[in-house]
Amino acid sequence: MIRLAVISGKGGTGKTMVAAALADLFATGQVLADCDVEAANLGLLLGGDLIGSEPFMGLEKAEIDHEVCLFCGRCEAACRFDAIHEEAKEYYVDPLKCEGCGVCVHVCPAKAVTMRPYQAGEVLASSTLRGHLSHARLYPGSGNSGLLVHEVRKQAERMAGESRLLLADGPPGIGCPLISTVSGMDAVVAVTEPGLSALHDLKRVVNVSRRFGVRIFVVINRFDLEPGVCQEIEDFCEDEGLLLLGKVPFDPAVVAAVRRGVPVTSADSPASEALVRIKEKLAGEFGLDG
Template sequence: MIKLAVISGKGGTGKTMVTAALADTSGVPQVLADCDVEAANLSLLLSPRRISTEEFRGLEVGRIDPDICTDCGICESHCRFGAIVRRDDAWAVDPLHCEGCGLCAYVCPMGAIEMVSHVNGEVFTSETDRGYLAHARLFPGSGNSGLLVTEVKKRAMALSKGADLLLADGPPGIGCPLIATVSGMDAVLAVTEPGVSALHDLERLVTVCRRFEVRIFVVINRFDLAEGICQRIEDYCGKEGIVVVGKIPFDPAVVDAVRNGRPATRSDSPAADALRLLRDTLFAELGLS
């Protein structure tokens, strides 16, 4: 099974649109994963039918037992994150600020603080017309998104029996969620656009991905909006030995498709044609039929 993540160095490049198009046209047995747990949008384009919902518990947070606490304030003076607060004239832990380090429990002379599990989000298993989908929702203000991404990937792998492709919609940027997404993948498809900041972010993205020894491919979305910068991106990829597997033109039909909650490949348009060609070129590089 080939494990492929669609990623981007910045938000708004069309990453989820490309992922949905690949899922829609892959033509091979596949399982899908939405690893952008802080803004999971792949389900908006694939009309999933929910199978299961489970709580996700990330790192533990502190909890102060008021019956044991002597109000000494040592925990508050040691907490670097401002998570120890006064509530109802007593010390308490604010779970939105607690980083789960456990220092408060360590320094408490009375043993009044314990570390307890905390619900940070939900993990979903769904079924679509293009295969099973593992996805999740991180609750607002919650951390540990990298752990939740890893959990989504585990669910996808559990659903992958008989699949030739695991296709993951990754998060933007180069932080912990991206690292959790790329880890263990065979290849990544970086979606970029013709902009100076997009090129800069692509360079950072490539630097991170190369540490994981994955094959890197690039597709340039809306390439015709600034063909000069598009050429700079192609020159950079050529210098780095990265294959540009597609260029997608700006096309209002893509906007209409996304607004109507369907993959852009379910229409006849220049962008849809480019996305189908992208699929053929990329899958040939990956050895998928």
């Protein structure tokens, strides 16, 4: 099975649009993973029905036993995240502010503070016309350390069966969520756009991806908006030995497709035609015909 992630150095480059188009064009014999858990939008473009849900337990949070608490105030004084506050002669922990450091546990003379598991989100499984989709919902205020991405990846591997392709929509940036996405992949498709900040972030995400020994491909979205910077990106790809899969033009059909909640490749358009060529070139690299 080929493991492929669509990534980007920054948000807003069209990464999910490209991932959804590839999922639509490969169509069968694949399993999908939405590793952009803070903005899991792949399912919005592919549709499907929810078939499973499991709780995701994130970092532990502090909890105060009011029957044991001496109301000495040491926990409140020691908390550097302002997560402990007093109400009606009792101390409470705000789970949205608690970082799970455990300092309050150590300073409490009565042992009234303990660390408890805290549900930070859900790992979801859906069935779509393009294959099973592993995705997640991160609860508001919960930190994304990459652990939830790791669970999404594990579930996708379990659902893969005899699939020939695992296609992941990765998160933007170069943090822990990206590392959890790229680890164990065979290749990544880095989506960028003709802007100086996008080129800067493309260089960073390429540098990080190389540390995992994956093949790196590049797609330039909305390439015709700034020809000069687009040429800089092409020169960078040539200098670094990166295969440029193709360039997608600016196309109002993309916005129209997103509004309808479908991949842009569901109808003919200049962007759709470019993405078909990109898919064919990518398929040829891995022998993924059809």
